Amino acid sequence: MYVTPRHTGVSSTASARSRIDRRRFLGIGTASATAVALGTGLFSSNAAADRPKHEFPFTLGVASGDPTHDGFVLWTRLAPEPLAADGSGGMPQKPVEVEYQVALDPRFRRVVRRGTAVASPELGHSVHPEISGLSPGREYHYRFRAMGAVSPVGTTRTAPPPSSMAGTLAFAFASCQKWDQGHYTAYEHLAREDLDLVLHLGDYIYEYPIEGDLRGSVPDHLLVETTRLEHYRVRYALYKSDAHLQNAHARFPWLVVPDDHEVDNNWADGTSQDDDPTEAFLQRRADAFQAYYENMPLRRSSVPVGPEMGLHRRISYGRLADFTMLDTRQYRDDQACSGRLEDDCDARHSPNRSILGERQRKWLIEGFSDSAARWQILGNQSPMTQTDNTAGEGTSVWMDPWDGYAADRERVLDAAAQRGVRNLVVVTGDRHQNYAVDLKADYRDENAPTVGTEFVGTSISTDGDGEDLGEQGRRFLEANPHFAFVNExxxxxxxxVSPEEWRTDFRVVPYVTRPGAPVSTRASFVVADGAPGVAAQP
Incomplete structure (x- = not known):
């Protein structure tokens, strides 16, 4: 597919967005603003009424996210019939009151917070109560009650005090979990880890029709591409029906950000993969963003307004680490050249091209100066490092990751060096492969200094079983001297993470096309404080 680059002036995207924003979208009308307030527990509604119990409403589990030193956001979505074709989850078109409790113990003998949120049909009967005023660096337990039923119990944690230097921070990151290509065995093992939080870096769902041998095991309305709100709602319900995914959500707070498949493959700002009319694509994007918010533990600062959604944000873990979650889809220029794997094309180096957009890039760079954290961690959707696919002369790269926006990469890495970032580590999804790489100031200069480190994580299930090292992985190692490790x-x-050292363990399973795979650590790498770049551990 040839993707036509967008113009740099007032675009058709901006014009269409100004027209489409006047339509009825989440966050635009008074009723929707009220629904958001009710769903976050800001106030309750006397009009909300329970429905008599007839089926268990917590089929999609519970979750928490975006922790601060004194709180977090909680999440659940009521869906007694999660795969209902209309996306309603089998819920009535009326609000339902949901009680929540937060306790110091899993038996709820020491409840420290309780309240009520309202699950409205406008938000897919999801609730996002935001809890504050708790003690820092502490484990808490939470649960919900609605429609005569009590939810599973979730466990979460607050971040350490803002001024503290925590001794250690343990987290995991994951991405890419195509439901019809493998079991979520990795989440079964992840849930047994001792972690402070989990990052999900995109492709939580896939928009494609359910494919392969599992087509006969799902209702017919899942055999279509997701393009409308009801499609996206049902797709999330299908993915969230997995017990291992639910358990991983319930065990730890999550930081989440979407990539492309939550909307449409390789989308960029107002451009779809198939160059659909801009107004139609923005409608689809608005529906996709609404469903994403409905199904994720996100704060009201991330509530979509039409086709716009606040996704880039920072979460601090005392003075040890800052997590900066990036949004590399919503503000980017269209992919250069053909948008696919290309021999080096001049357009990808253009200083006028951005993957972050000017405002987000400025916000990111200013954050480098403002932060006192020992480790700067960027949560990123697709590889920042150069991934040359051909050894020898020339460079053959994909245009969708940062390789297609080389000037933006250089601006960010140069700013980190110029502003004295002590330890820059980028954690990334998307590629369905594991990498440990050095981030270079300029990949056109073989003598350029290393200014940061990137760890790219493989998929949970996408592309099936995989292998230890295939042909493409060998090409990457040969063509990219800054690569220390590839696994597939x-x-x-x-x-x-500690004040002195960062350790990364690549945890892999030998197969996902059947359940029960064991987990092992395929390789481990460390980054020493103040010394960018990876070093292998025996």
Missing amino acids: QRGYVRCT
């Missing part, structure tokens, strides 16, 4: 199995990445 499924799994997740575990990171343990």
Whole structure:
């Protein structure tokens, strides 16, 4: 597919967005603003009424996210019939009151917070109560009650005090979990880890029709591409029906950000993969963003307004680490050249092209100066490092990751160096492969200094079983001297951070096309404080 680059002036995207924003979208009308307030527990509604119990409403589990030193956001979505074709989850078109409790113990003998949120049909009967005023660096337990039923119990944690230097921070990151290509065995093992939080870096769902041998096991309305709100709602319900995914959500707070498949493959700002009319694509994007918010533990600062959604944000873990979650889809220029794997094309180096957009890039760079954290961690959707696919002369790269926006990459890495970022580590999804790489100031200069480190994580299930090292992985190692490691199995990445050292363990499973796979650590790498770049561990 040839993707036509967008113009740099007032675009058809901006014009269409100004027209489409006047339509009825989440966050635009008074009723929707009220629904958001009710769903976050800001106030309750006397009009909300329970429905008599007839089926268990918590089929999609519970979750927490975006922790601060004194709180977090909680999440659940009521869906007694999760795969209902209309996306309603089998719920009535009326609000339902949901009680929540937060306790110091899993038996709820010491409840420290309780309240009520309202699950409205406008938000897919999801609730996002925001909890504050708790003690820092502490484990809490939470649960919900609605329609005569009590939810599973979730466990979460607050971040450490803002001024503290925590001794250690343990987290895992994951991405890419195509439901019809493998079991979520990796989440079964992830849930048994001792972690402070989990990052999900995109492709939580896939928009494609359910494919392969599992087509006969799902209702017919899942055999279409997701393009409308009801499609996206049902697709999330299908993915969230997995017990291992639910358990991983319930065990830890999550930081989440979408990539492309939550909307449409390789989308960029107002451009779809198939160059659909801009107004139609923005409608689809608005529906996709609404469903994403409905199904994720996100704060009201991320509530979509039409086709716009606040996704880039920072979460601090005392003075040890800052997590900066990036949004590399919503503000980017269209992919250069053909948009696919290309021999080096001049357009990808243009200083006028951006993957972050000017405002987000400025916000990111200013954050480098403002932060006192020992480790700067960027949660990123597709590889920042150069991934040359051909050894020898010339460079053959994909245009969708940062390789297609080389000037933006250089601006960010140069700013980190110029502003004295002590330790820059980028954690990334998308590629269905594990990498450990050095981030270079300029990949056109073989003598350019290393200014940061990137760890790219494989998929949970996408592309099936995988292998330890295939042909493409060998090409990457040969063509990219800044690569220390490539692996092509499924799994997740575990990171343990202290003031002196960062350790990354690539946790892999040998197969996902059948259940029950064991997990092992395929390789481990460390980054020493103040010394960018990876070093292998025996």
